[in-house]
Structure formats: structure tokens, C-alpha cells
Amino acid sequence: MSYKGFFKPKNPAKYKGDPTKIIYRSSWESRLMTYLDDHPNIIQWCSEEFSIPYRSPIDGKLHRYFPDFWVKKKLNEKQTEIMVIEVKPRAQTIQPKVQKNLNRRYLNEVKTWGVNSAKWAAAESFCKDKNWKFVIFDEYSLGLK
Secondary structure, X not given: OOOOEEEOOOXXXXXXXXXXXXXXXXXXHHHHHXXXXXXXXXXXXXXXXXXXXXXXXXXXXXXXXOOOEEEEEEOOOOOEEEEEEEEOOHHHHOOOOOOOOOOHHHHHHHHHHHHHHHHHHHHHHHHHHHOOEEEEEOOOOXXXX
């Protein structure tokens, strides 16, 4: 999950933003982009095209969170839904277990969890206010495990 590049959509009209500047930051994001671009029920989508303010528990300051995806999906002839999607490894979506040995790796996991939790709480609230859904996709929901 460690490569990045530019995604070239087959259906650029579906992309909400500049379709020549779509960047994926992992093979998982690239895989989801292909799905969104190809799926007939996806009306519109974009990647990292808007931000949500959140307060970091690390420094107490306001920061901007750029969710991985915004997706407008056709549910049936009359209904659509809008989802904000974050793509993360399952290990980063689970709070680290408390450890006695406060090594660098553990402290980094705690920091990552704290920041991600703050981002996701802000995204939940942001989406709720707009009647959107916030979803976190991991390797299991992407069908990679």
C-alpha cells in the first residue's frame, strides 16, 4: 500500500474537479478510483477536493482534514446518497492497546490514532449536518483480505 501516482479516468465527466490532477497515494486508493470511475451507479466523485476543519489532540490547534473521497451514488431512480470515504489500513482504525513499554513505535501509533480519531469525529459531524455518510474503507471492505 505504498505507491502513488496519477489516475487517468475513463469517464472524466464524472469527476468533480480537475480530472487531469487526480492523485492516488496507495494501490488501495487507485483500486477504489477505478471502481468509482467504472461503476454505472456512481454519478460523481472526487478525491481530496475539499477539507474539514478539526482540532488536533496533539497540539490543540485547528487543522484541515482532506478526506480521500467524496462520492455521489445513485440508489434508485429517485434517490441518491453522498458519502465521504477515508481509506486506511485496518490497523490504523483500531485504538492501540495500552503497553507498558513506551517505545517510539507505540507512541507513534497512539499519536496517529489520536489525530485520526479527531479527523473522523469532525468528518462524522460535518457529514451528519449535510445528511451525508462518512465511511472508512480498509483492506477488508475493499476486498483485499
